Amino acid sequence: MPKALQRLFLGLLLLLPLAVQAADADYFIAAKANEQARLLQDWAAQPDPARLELLSSLQQGRIAPGDTRKLRLNNRLRGLVDNALASHQLLSTDSAVRLAAARQLQKSAQPAQVAFLDRRFAGEADASVHAALALALANLQLVDSDPAVRLAAVRLLGETGDPMARTRLQTLLEPGVESTASVRTAAETSLAQVKRKLLIGELLGQAFSGLSLGSILLLAALGLAITFGLLGVINMAHGEMLMLGAYATYVVQILVQRYAPEAIAFYPLIALPVAFAVSAGVGMLLERTVIRHLYGRPLETLLATWGISLILIQTIRLLFGAQNVEVANPAWLSGGIQVLPNLVLPYSRLVIIAFALFVVVLTWLLLNRTRLGLNVRAVTQNRNMAACCGVPTGRVDMLAFGLGSGIAGLGGVALSQIGNVGPDLGQSYIIDSFLVVVLGGVGQLAGSLWAAFGLGIANKLLEPQIGAVLGKILILALIILFIQKRPQGLFALKGRVID
Amino acid sequence: MNQPLLVTASQKAGPRWTLAIGAAVLLVLLALPLLSLLPAGHSLQVSAYTLTLVGKILCYAIVALALDLVWGYAGLLSLGHGLFFALGGYAMGMYLMREAAGDGLPAFMTFLSWSELPWYWAGTQHFAWALCLAMLAPGLLALVFGFFAFRSRIKGVYFSIMTQALTFAGMLLFFRNETGFGGNNGFTSFRRILGFEITAQSTRAVLFLLTVALLVASLYLGWRLARSKFGRVLTALRDAENRLMFCGYDPRGFKLFVWVLSAVLCGLAGALYVPQVGIINPSEMSPTNSIEAAVWVALGGRGTLIGPLLGAGLVNGMKSWFTVAFPEYWLFCLGALFILVTLYLPRGVVGLLKKRGEQ
Amino acid sequence: MKRRSLIKAFTLSASIAAMGLSWSIQAAETIKVGILHSLSGTMAISETSLKDMALMTIEQINAKGGVNGKLLEPVVVDPASNWPLFAEKGRQLLTQDKVAVVFGCWTSVSRKSVLPVFEELNGLLFYPVQYEGEEMSPNVFYTGAAPNQQAIPAVEYLMSDDGGAAKRYFLLGTDYVYPRTTNKILRAFLHSKGVADKDIEEVYTPFGHSDYQTIVANIKKFSAGGKTAVISTVNGDSNVPFYKELANQGLKATDVPVVAFSVGEEELRGIDTKPLVGHLAAWNYFESVDNPVNSQFVADWQAYAKAKNLPGADKAVTNDPMEATYVGIHMWAQAVEKAKSTDVDKVREALAGQTFKAPSGYTLTMDKSNHHLHKPVMIGEIQDDGQFNVVWETEQPLRAQPWSPFIPGNDKRPDYAVKGN
C-alpha cells in the first residue's frame, strides 16, 4: 500500500485512541493471568497504535499515568508486554524506535506475528531497521513451508553472532527436522559461522573479566603497596581502610539523597575525596597513636594492626549494623555496552579499570615527582640519614601512611560499586592484597600493577576450566611456588650486600 | 635484652617460685578430671563444661608452645599453624567418623551418595593409624613447605604471608565437598572412641589427662631444646643468620627440624582437641585463628616456654567470659589487648614478671 | 599519648562493667531462656536481627505476664560465628545457666555442632532457618522450612506458565552442604519431571565469592539454549555482587528469572533492587503479606527497633527466619503453659500438634511426630522498594519431609525423631 495512504490510515487511527484504550485497559485489568497473556499475544499480532500508551504504561508497571489501580504482572506477562509493545512501536514514525523494536522482536517474536512482520518488512524504508526486521523474520521463517524461504533465513542467521541463532540452527539440524538437503548444508555452514563469532565473543569476555578482576585487586592492593611496601608496616587493618572508604561512599550517598537529590547521579565523584579524607584521617591517627612506636618491628605491627582491624570492624558494626548497607550504582554506572551479541561490557567495570590506572599514575607521580614522595623514599631507605638531612621523619611517616590509607579509601569507593558493603568487606580482600604486593615485589609500584593484572587474568582463565574454588587454590599454590623461585617478587632490586 | 632460655628466666624470677607455681598448676590440672568424676551435685564436682573448656584451652596452649618454638626461638612467625592443628584434628576426626558410622559410610558421604570411601580414608578405622596420620599429615606438609621455603631463604614477613596463603588455600580446599571431608560442616556427632562413649564423664577425664600429659611432655621437650646447643644455634639464627652461616652452620637444617617438630606438636594437639570439642571443620584453618595463636604467644611472651601457655590461657579465658558477659563488646577488648600488648609489653606477661623479679 | 589511650581503655572497661550489671538485675522467679546467635564474625550479618527478634518476643510475652506466672529471662551469648564455640556456649547455657530452652543457630554446621550437646544433656533447641533436612533430632524443633517446603514448590512454579515455563535450569550455589543437598534433591525432582541432564547445569562458588563475571557469562550462554531459570542457593554475602553483575550484564528477570532461597528482605536491604524487579524468592513468609496479624507483627518490630534504636532502625524489616523465631518462641511458651512445666520431655510432648496463628496469615501446626512446622510456601517477586510481591502460594500449609524422598535410602528412615541421625 502506498505511503501516503498508509499515513492517512495511521492518522485516522490516532483520532480515536482514548476510548479504545480505556476499554482495553479495563478489560485487561479484569482478566485472569492466562486471559491477559492471550490478550497481549493478540495485540502483538494485530498492533493498534491506540494501545501504544496502554502498553508502554503497562511496561512501567502502571495501567496509565496517574491510574492507581493495583496491577499484578509476572515475568511471563512482562515478557509478553515487551513483545507486544515492540510490535506496536514498529508503527512509530521514529526510525530509532523502530530499530529498537525490531531488535526486541528478534528475541521475542512469535509465529503469530509473521504476517504483521512481513508487512512491516515490505514497507520498511530505513535500511538498518529493514535489516533488523529481516533477522527477526528469519528466526520465524526457519519453519516456513517454502524451502527457498528457509534457505534464505538460514543464510541470514549465519551472518549474526547471536547465541539464539546457534540453538535455532542446531534444532534445525536435529535429525528429522529439516528434510531439504540444500537447507541442511547451508545450516551447517551458517552454524559454523555463528560458532566462530560466538567463540571470539567468549574469549574477549574472558580477557575483559580478567582485566576487570585485576583492576579490582590493584585498587585493593595499591594502598598496601605503600603502607606495607614502603613503610614496612604489615598493615592488617588495610582491609578496614577499604571498608571505611566504602562506608564513606554510603554515607555520602545518603546525604546527597537527602540534601541534593538532583546531584545524586554524581555521588560517587563526591564520595572520592570524602573517602580519601576519612581513610587517610583514620590512617594518620593510627600511625601517630600506635604504629609509629613499632617501626622496625614489622611482625609486631602485624599484631597491633590486626587488633586495630578488629576494633574498626566492631565499631562499624555497632554504628551501621551487621547487615550490608545499600550502595546503588548511579545510572551512568549501571548497565553496559553491547559490543557483540554475546559480549556486554558493564560500565561500572570499565570505569573501575580506568579509575585503577588513574590512581596508579597519581600515586606514581606523588612518589616520584613531589617533595613528599622524595622524603618518603628517603625515609624508607634510610631513616636516620634522612633525619640527619633534616627530613621531618615523623611527619613524613604520618603523611605516607595517610596516603596509603587514603588510596585504600579510594579503592573502597570503587569496590562499593561492584560488591557488597558490610563490616567484613575488608577481610575478604586482605589476603589477596598482600599476595599482590609480595608477588609484585615489595616496594615496587610497577610490580604490584603487573601482579594484580597477572593474578586477575590467570584467575579468569582458570575459572571456566576447573571452577572457581579449585582455581583459587591453584593460584595460591602457584604464587607460593613462584615466591620460592623469586623471593623478591617480580621486580627485584639487586645490590651489594652490606653487613 | 631477651634471654631465650627458661632457665635464665627462672634464674631472674627466682627458680623456686616458678617451680612452685608450676607444680601447683600441674596439681590442679591433674585434680580437675578426678573431681569431674564425682557424682553430679557434689559441691566439689567439676562440670563437663569446665573440663572441656579447660581441655580446649590446654590444646591451644600446646599450639602456642609449638608456635613459640618457631617464632620465639627461630624467629619464623608462622601464620599457618591453624592448618597443622586442623590436619591433626581431621585425622582423628576421620577415625571418630568411622567409629560412629560403624561398617557404613560416614553420614555426609551417604547423602552425597558416594558409594565407597576415597583412598585417603583407607585404614582410618584403626585408631593407631589415625594417630600416626595426625602426626604424619602435618609433619610431611611442613617438611615439604619448609624445605622449599628455607631453601630459597624465605623469612620474616615473606614467610608469614606464605604460611597464611598456605592455610587459606587449605581452608578453601576443605570447604569443597568433593574433597571428601564433609565440606563446610566438617565432622560432628561422634559417638565412641576406642569403644568408650565419647560423652562419658570418664572418657572426658582420660582425654583431659592425655592433653595435660602432652602439654607437659612438649614443655619438657621445649626445655631440653632450649638448654641444648641446638637451642642456642636457633637463637643465633634468629639474631644473625649470616654470622651463623660463616661459622659453618647450615641454617636450613635447623629451621626445618624445629619447623616440622612444631607442626607435629600442633597435629597432636588437634587430635586431642577434636574428641573433646566434638567438631572439626575448615574454619579452624581460617587465617584468623592462626593470627590469634600468634597473639597468645606475643601476649605471654615470645622466646620463653611458659609465656605462650599463659597467653593462650589468658586470651581464651577472657574470650569465654567476655562472650557471655557483654557479647557486643568483646571484640573491642580483644583488639585493645593486641594493641596494648605490642605497645607496652613487647616481651609479654613473662617479660613483666621478669622485670618484677629483677627489681 | 600513653595516658590518653589508657584513659580510653579505662572508659571502655567502665562502660563494659555497666553492661555487665544489666544482666544480673533480674526478677527473682524467672525461667531462663538461652539465645545462641552470632553477634560477631561472618554470620553476625544474618543472626543479630534474630537475637533482637527473640528479645522482642520475650519482652512481649513478659508484658503479658510471662509463662506460668513466671517472667522469661533471656541469656544472650555470642558464639562469634565460630562453630566449636557454638557447642561450648550451648553446653554452658544448659549446664551453667540452666536455661529451659535455647533459640538459636543459623548455619547447618552450627546446628550440627551443638546437636550432640543437646542430645547428651537432653536440652531443647529451636532452629529458625530453612535448611537441607536430612536430620530429625528429638531435642530440636525446626521452625524453618525443609526442602519440600521451599525448593520444590519454587521449581514447580518456574515450570508453570505463570512462572515462565522454564525448560532449562541453572543451579547456582555456594559450596557447602545446604546448596549441595538442595540441588541434589532438585535434580532428582527435575528428572522426575522429565528434565534431561543436559538441561541442568550445577555450579558452585567458594565462600565469600565476589566475582561473578564468568558465572553470569555462563548463565547467558546456557540460557541461549532455551527458556532458562536460575535457582540460586548462593549464601548471604555473595548475593550482592551476583545480582549487581546480573543487572550490569543486562540479564533481566523477563529473560532469565532467578529464584533465590536465601535472599530475604534483610538481604535486600544491602542491594539496590531497581534492576532486580521480577527476580524471585521462595519463603514461607514475606513482610508484604497482607493480614492483621502480620501488620501487627511488623508494626511491633519497627517500634521495638526504634525504641532500642537498633542500627538501621529507620528501615527495619522482618523476614522469614525472624517470623520463624517469633513463632517458635510463642509455640514453646504455649507448650510450657500446657505442660505446666519447663521439663524438656513434658514440653516436647506438649509441643506436638501445638498451633499458632502466625504472621504468614496461616495457623501453623507443629507436626505430631517430625518436629517440623507445617508451613505454607510463597513465591515473591522482588519489587523496586526492596519488598516482595507474592505471586504464588500454596493453598494450605505443607507437612515437612526432612528425609527427602528424592534422596536414596531415605525411605527407610523413621518419620519420627530419634537420637543420633
Added chain:
Amino acid sequence: MSAIPLAPVHPAFMLEPLLDAGSGRDAIGLGQRRSEGLDVRHGTLLTLEDISVSFDGFKALNNLNLYIGVGELRCIIGPNGAGKTTLMDVITGKTRPTSGKALFGDTLDLTHMSEVQIAQAGIGRKFQKPTVFEALSVFENLELAQKADKSVLASLVARLSAEQKDRIDEVLQTIRLTASAQRPAGLLSHGQKQFLEIGMLLMQDPQLLLLDEPVAGMTDAETEFTAELFKRLAGKHSLMVVEHDMGFVGSIADHVTVLHQGSVLAEGSLEQVQADERVIEVYLGR
C-alpha cells in the same frame, strides 16, 4: 631491644643478603664437609682469576686476579667502592661471580659452593660491622663458633668436653674477655665486639681468615694488640685484611694489594705501593 629479627621489608631489606636470588641451588646440608686434606701442594691457598661481578650492569669486580699463599698475611687497600667487600662476598660464596674462577687450595671451586660449605672448608670471615649473637653470652658465642660437628643431630646431643672448654677459656684470655664471659654479647662495647668476632674466628680455626676493617673503632692500644695478634696468627693461618688505617696496615703487612674500580691496581710491599704513581693518584694522593 626487640627479640625478633628485622624482617626483610624494613628499609635494609632491599639489600637483605638472605633474599639473594641465585643462592638456593644446593640441597639441605644436614651432613658435614671438613677442611682436612685440603690440597695446597702449590703453596697457594686462594686463587682468584678473571673474577667479574656486575649488578645490573655496574661492574663491582672487573677481571680481578689475586693469589694468596699459605700462611701469608695480605692487606687489601683501595678507595671506597673499589670492590673490597664484594671481593670478600665472592670468596665467601655470598655473591656469585658473573665470570672467572675462584679456587680454595688447588681443588675446591668456591663458585660452586654455598656459604656454609665454604665456611666449613675453612674460610672464616669477619664483617665490616661486628656481628655477634647478641642474645647469647660471650661464652656461648665462642662455643657456637668452635670447630666441631655442626650438624643438627650433633648439636642436639652436644656436650662441652673439658678440652673444648679449655680452648674457649684460652681464647677468652687472648681476646681479653674472660671477665665478661657470661655477659650477653649485646652489651659489649664496639671494640669488645670486634674482639669477640675475632675470637669466634679463632675458635673456628680456619685456614683463611678474611677480616673486613678489623680495627675500626678500636683504641690505639687495642689496635696495637690486634696487630700483634694478627702477626702471631700469620704463618699457621693465612689472613686477608681489608683496612683503611694505613698505620695499622704498615704495622702488619708484608704484602699489600691495591684495588681500584674492581681490579688490582698495584701489588707489593707497602713502600713500593705507596711509591706507585697511579696509586698515589687514585688513592693516597687525595
